[in-house]
Amino acid sequence: MQFKEVIGQQEIKQQLINEVRTDRIPHAQMFLSRTGTGGLPMALAFSQYLVCDAPNESDSCGECPSCRKAAQLIHPDIHFSFPAFPKKSGKPHFSSDYIQEWRKAVAQQPYQSEYDWLQFLDAGNKQGNITANECREIIRRLQLKSFEGKFKVQIIWMAESLGKEGNILLKLLEEPPADTILILIAENQELILNTILSRTQVKSFHDLSIDDIKEALMQQDIEAERAENIAFLADGSFHKALELLKTTSNDIFNWMEIWLTASMNRQANDLVQFITKLSGEGREMNKQFFEYALHFFRECLALKFKSPDKVKLTLKERSLAQKVWQIGNFDRIARVIPLIEERHYHVERNVNVKYILMDLSIQTEKILRGKM
Ligand SMILES: [Zn+2]
Structure with missing residues (x-):
């Protein structure tokens, strides 16, 4: 995903780009963004920018082999952790158990909610979480050298799902290995441990503007008047706009x-x-x-x-x-x-x-x- 595909949030895009271009990237960042405001899309665009072979001053090139791999969520230096549940009850589980499904779900809709994601997995009423095992796996793989010689990026989506296990990551958040960037994405600051929050640089996403939502809908071939109508009702969330699009x-x-x-x-x-x-x-x-x-x-x-x-x-x-x-x-x-x-x-x-x-x-x- 490229920055130009992320809806609105210009200030955050610019801030991230500036950090890369001035070589002052906070190594542990927290994207606080409620559903539909673009935390995950921004993390995808940022990580692609970090691994791109020819980034320019406003975006990744979108064409180099690294960009192509990042866009398909198969870049070996961009890792994902997200809520999941055991495939068989009682067995330990890792996010990687569901990586195929993750790629499909995100390709379909990067503005997905956690509920959408669990529905996509047919979770029924199972809760998703990010386990202690997953945390240890994150630490293990980030110790390895990067495959392609640039940054290693770890995206943790729905960091709320870490619960107390998040404490396992404290040392990593404080002193990650060289050229390692951790991006935690959360919707609700109150559900994040303070020990984690205080070790990350927080970027708060604001609600999307009506114009941004309208324009994004029009790019999906929705006629102007309908797009405007939905944008009015969407409360600043592109996720809600997509829901309205299905039902209104x-x-x-x-x-x-x-x-x-x-x-x-x-x-x-x-x-x-x-x-x-x-x-x-x-x-x-x-x-x-x-x-x-x-x-x-x-x-x-x-x-x-x-x-x-x-x-x-x-x-x-x-x-x-x-x-x-x-x-x-x-x-x-x-x-x-x-x-x-x-x-x-x-x-x-x-x-x-x-x-x-x-x-x-x-x-x-x-x-x-x-x-x-
Ligand atoms: Zn590129």
Whole structure:
């Protein structure tokens, strides 16, 4: 993977490149990055940059034999440890037992979550961990000379999974062998032992911007408007954006428009038709509709107190929001939000969707028009 394939996080990319170019690379680093913000992709791009035969000032070359091997996760000097579980219960296990699966899963989606990874392994309800044996194996292999004469890199993904066993690595983290770089990736700082944290240089990843997510989605041939919509809902996580891509329908805005128009104008027939149709779409789509409705009303409210460029609504959504403002005022629109939150909660708990939608429609209309 190259830096140019990592979404956003420009400051961290630049910092890593500067460290390499000025020969001041912290030998133990902690990438703190919550799901979907790019800790693993960044570690992959950084390690490829470290082993590349012809890196330039902004990226690895992407073409040399070292880059090719790094890109396929088969470079002999780039090692991976990650959560895993015994293939047979009671037997010791190592990350390398699953290296084939790891290569496939990461090639498929480097923005994967730990849950995705364990699902990929058909873990069922087994927990993954990084064991004491794995820690000793890390120490052993990093004592060996590098195969290709440059850096040896050890990536530890989901360093939370080390638990107490992480203490085995303390000496290694303090004084690694020459030309050895350790990159630990974690999502939750609180689950990392302080003894480990204090021995690493921490790089904190921030949430991805809406523009970065939108652009990354468009590079996957998602049309601009849909990409923008998903980016608004993704909470700064590309992982969440990919989840939304799987579940949100293109038509979610249309659903919203039909629903609001029918409710506001008390068009009973249209409303019944809408409710029958939406409830027939299945629970996932129903939940999606409620989440979207929440987003829409929150941003609708934001139109009054945020600068226009900060409001996460597309042009079509803005024009629908204007119609809501023609009927309601700030207090009334604000009162619709907890109403939707409550109904969303009920949908998740399998209460009859038709009933919830009908009730929500009637109440929303009354509240917005100031009748209750
Ligand atoms: Zn290269």
